[in-house]
Amino acid sequence: MQLNQYVTSVQHQLDVAAEAGGPDARELSERLTAALESTVRLVLLEALSDAASEITLELAPASVEVRLRGRDPEFVVTNPPAASEYEAVVERSSQPARQATEELDGASTSRTTLRLPDHLKQQVEEAAGLEGLSVNSWLIRAVADALNGSQTSHRTARRDPGEQTFTGWAH
Numbered sequence: 256m257q258l259n260q261y262v263t264s265v266q267h268q269l270d271v272a273a274e275a276g277g278p279d280a281r282e283l284s285e286r287l288t289a290a291l292e293s294t295v296r297l298v299l300l301e302a303l304s305d306a307a308s309e310i311t312l313e314l315a316p317a318s319v320e321v322r323l324r325g326r327d328p329e330f331v332v333t334n335p336p337a338a339s340e341y342e343a344v345v346e347r348s349s350q351p352a353r354q355a356t357e358e359l360d361g362a363s364t365s366r367t368t369l370r371l372p373d374h375l376k377q378q379v380e381e382a383a384g385l386e387g388l389s390v391n392s393w394l395i396r397a398v399a400d401a402l403n404g405s406q407t408s409h410r411t412a413r414r415d416p417g418e419q420t421f422t423g424w425a426h
Contacts, residue, residue, distance in 0.1 A: 256303075256328050262295045296326065303328050304366075311389050318389030335387040369394070 266288050273284030300323070307319040307330065316335040321328045371379065383393035 256330070258296055258299055258327055261299055262292055265295050266291060300328055301366075308364075308391070311392070315392075316387035318392065320389060320391070333384060333389060 269284050269288060269291065270281075273280040300321070304321050307321045311318040311320075318333045320331045320333070322331055323329075379393065380390055383390045386393060388396070
């Protein structure tokens with residue numbers, strides 16, 4: 256999705272408003288226009304992210320995510336797994352996880368930036384996909400489980416030889 260047309264539209268509206276104010280207003284408008292571009296882009300990205308979150312709530316267990324490619328956002332739609340796989344995932348999910356998700360319905364939220372190594376991000380995306388959740392929902396559930404002291408794993412009990420499990424907090 257190209258944001259340029261929206262940024263240009265805001266800049267044009269500022270120029271039109273400045274025309275009515277005379278030469279001083281036009282000069283101020285020209286100085287503000289350069290600084291406005293990044294602010295307008297950020298506000299548009301926040302609005303798109305909020306919209307994707309609302310759409311995800313309505314589409315559950317499918318999800319919509321906004322990803323930034325260069326300077327422009329793109330939408331990624333993740334469909335739920337097949338019915339039988341989804342039923343197995345729902346069966347494995349724990350009660351604290353459902354409570355954590357339900358508590359978010361009317362709660363205010365905060366935006367947090369999380370930087371993950373690429374290999375870990377890929378594993379999170381795969382785990383979320385297997386459970387029919389967006390990455391955001393999966394991470395919220397994982398954090399809620401950790402804070403509630405849940406020892407229930409949402410992964411299968413089968414482990415690869417040599418696979419290690421680490422628990423704890425990193426600062």
